Amino acid sequence: MGMFSDSLERAAAAVFTRPIPKTAQARMKYLVQQTKSTWAAARLLGISQRTVERYVKGQLKKPRAELAERLAGEVRRRWQPRVRVRAQKQAATSGGIVIETRARFGFTAAAGSTDDGRIRRITQHLPATYAAQLLTAQAIGASEQQLQDIAAEGIQETYFKDHGRRAQGLAVDFTDVDYVELDLK
Incomplete structure (x- = not known):
């Protein structure tokens, strides 16, 4: 996964009511309970069915770092689906999303303005x-570039154009993303 996908996953995980x-x-x-069989869980994790059974019985306790990461990721992806859906629905219908990023922003605008990009740290609702x-694009498997383009358009309209009140004709380039954090509201 990429930076935007990971950030959307973390934002969804932040609304959980119980820890994983x-x-x-x-x-x-x-x-195993979610996949309905040890065989399906083994295929999902890329390990043998017998290894899954040993972990379930408690015979194995410390997975390799790579397996521990995959296991945590798969559990997190399936944890509290109704809570996740409720938070995403609220964000998509009324609450919105807060984006915090540090990236290079450049501009295409009318003559007389500078279009040189510069690094900015922006936190914007x-x-x-x-x-x-963003949530729909992520659900249908959009690429990182598509997610970045949606975020760029949102920042352009809300931060730089102030919801259409200024900077008509401004087009923002959102590149060299250092980090991005998203928060469902």
């Missing part, structure tokens, strides 16, 4: 329409 299971055994049991676009 801590131990490898509890995580593996949960994953994006309206529900942009939250809906």
